[in-house]
Amino acid sequence: MTQPILPGETLGVMGGGQLGRMFVHAAQRMGYFTAVLDPDAASPAGLVSHHHIQTDYLDPAGLARLIGCSAAITTEFENVPAPALEALAVQRPVAPGAGAVAVAQDRAQEKSHFQGCGVPCAPYAVIASAQQLAQVPAELFPGILKTTRMGYDGKGQARVERAQDLAAAWLALGGVSCVLEKMLPLAAECSVIVARGRDGRTVHFPPQRNLHREGILAVTEVHEGNLPAEVAAQAVAAAEFIAQGLNYVGVLCIEFFLLRDGSLIVNEMAPRPHNSGHYTMDACDFSQFDLQVYTLAGLPLPAPRQHSAAVMLNLLGDLWLREGAAAVEPPWGQVLRTPGAHLHLYGKTSARKGRKMGHLTLTGTSPEAVRAHALQAAALLGIAPF
Ligand code: ATP
Numbered sequence: 463m464t465q466p467i468l469p470g471e472t473l474g475v476m477g478g479g480q481l482g483r484m485f486v487h488a489a490q491r492m493g494y495f496t497a498v499l500d501p502d503a504a505s506p507a508g509l510v511s512h513h514h515i516q517t518d519y520l521d522p523a524g525l526a527r528l529i530g531c532s533a534a535i536t537t538e539f540e541n542v543p544a545p546a547l548e549a550l551a552v553q554r555p556v557a558p559g560a561g562a563v564a565v566a567q568d569r570a571q572e573k574s575h576f577q578g579c580g581v582p583c584a585p586y587a588v589i590a591s592a593q594q595l596a597q598v599p600a601e602l603f604p605g606i607l608k609t610t611r612m613g614y615d616g617k618g619q620a621r622v623e624r625a626q627d628l629a630a631a632w633l634a635l636g637g638v639s640c641v642l643e644k645m646l647p648l649a650a651e652c653s654v655i656v657a658r659g660r661d662g663r664t665v666h667f668p669p670q671r672n673l674h675r676e677g678i679l680a681v682t683e684v685h686e687g688n689l690p691a692e693v694a695a696q697a698v699a700a701a702e703f704i705a706q707g708l709n710y711v712g713v714l715c716i717e718f719f720l721l722r723d724g725s726l727i728v729n730e731m732a733p734r735p736h737n738s739g740h741y742t743m744d745a746c747d748f749s750q751f752d753l754q755v756y757t758l759a760g761l762p763l764p765a766p767r768q769h770s771a772a773v774m775l776n777l778l779g780d781l782w783l784r785e786g787a788a789a790v791e792p793p794w795g796q797v798l799r800t801p802g803a804h805l806h807l808y809g810k811t812s813a814r815k816g817r818k819m820g821h822l823t824l825t826g827t828s829p830e831a832v833r834a835h836a837l838q839a840a841a842l843l844g845i846a847p848f
């Protein structure tokens with residue numbers, strides 16, 4: 463298909479979480495109609511979309527309705543069942559494609575893809591059977607055992623200090639297919655978001671420096687000096703290689719580890735916009751969600767430009783639960799008085815520990831000023847300094 467899909471037509475999305483909601487907002491702002499397929503009546507994207515198809519992801523009738531109303535379909539989480547994307551792709555343009563999403567759904571496939579692109583990842587072994595378990599090399603300890611499928615926000619993972627602890631850790635994860643990765647000495651973490659169009663042209667955002675706490679993204683910083691320039695350039699080149707190697711169409715995030723010896727190692731990828739790219743909505747002329755719309759619609763991709771230094775704070779459910787059992791709303795009045803504060807809440811009604819409720823992006827003209835304001839907002843919210 464060569465003709466772009468233009469405003470006035472309907473764009474569909476599999477999944478109704480916050481990423482879908484921000485995609486819907488971006489599409490609607492440009493004059494597209496939107497359709498969301500998500501089983502949850504109160505899904506953040508379903509609540510704001512023109513159409514909400516409230517069925518299971520594999521329900522043939524639901525998929526038929528999505529096809530019926532959408533000119534093209536994207537996805538907002540990587541665990542959309544591959545057969546659903548394949549069924550949709552028979553009738554409509556789907557970006558990213560089922561093949562690329564399937565690679566991202568499986569840590570073992572993902573790592574072989576990285577290696578095939580010449581981008582180094584942490585030393586690892588695949589453990590899908592008791593036999594493979596017995597053959598794990600000693601140099602992978604201490605390691606981190608991760609289920610090959612369905613892990614996110616540090617779920618489906620366990621630290622394994624010694625070889626003799628591995629069998630118990632594997633059983634505790636259900637004895638399912640896993641990878642054991644060597645624990646690496648991290649100096650920092652970073653990520654790069656690229657968007658690749660149907661014509662193969664790739665654009666990217668500046669690399670983000672990310673701080674994770676308890677396996678969940680806590681803070682993203684994007685400004686002059688956030689990363690050594692050569693590391694940033696290397697990360698962008700690697701991300702572009704990885705996207706090309708998948709013949710990817712859409713927005714793709716690649717997460718990296720920066721090791722203490724200065725080397726850059728790829729961690730994983732997300733076949734969609736990413737939490738570490740939320741700052742683009744307030745600090746760039748085009749956001750990662752705008753580019754998701756452009757790639758899906760087959761429009762020529764603009765090269766995004768960052769116009770403000772940015773620090774993003776994730777707002778987890780923990781911030782609502784500070785005072786004890788009952789949830790208490792954070793002090794928005796005070797937070798919104800912080801210079802350069804942009805508040806995004808996802809419309810989730812109940813707060814739980816670790817649940818992503820929203821984010822706050824601080825923008826400004828200098829890294830020093832944004833950092834100072836971000837620390838001020840963090841103190842008001844009860845987020846530990848960084
Ligand atoms: P996401 O929500 O990003 O999908 P996830 O559940 O897939 O998270 P990972 O990205 O694999 O989890 O790991 C979460 C965090 O744990 C990393 O960002 C990093 O801080 C730490 N971590 C994971 N693997 C390693 C490793 N091999 N060495 C050191 N730290 C690691």
Ligand code: MG
Nearest residue numbers: 615717729730
């Ligand atoms: Mg991760």
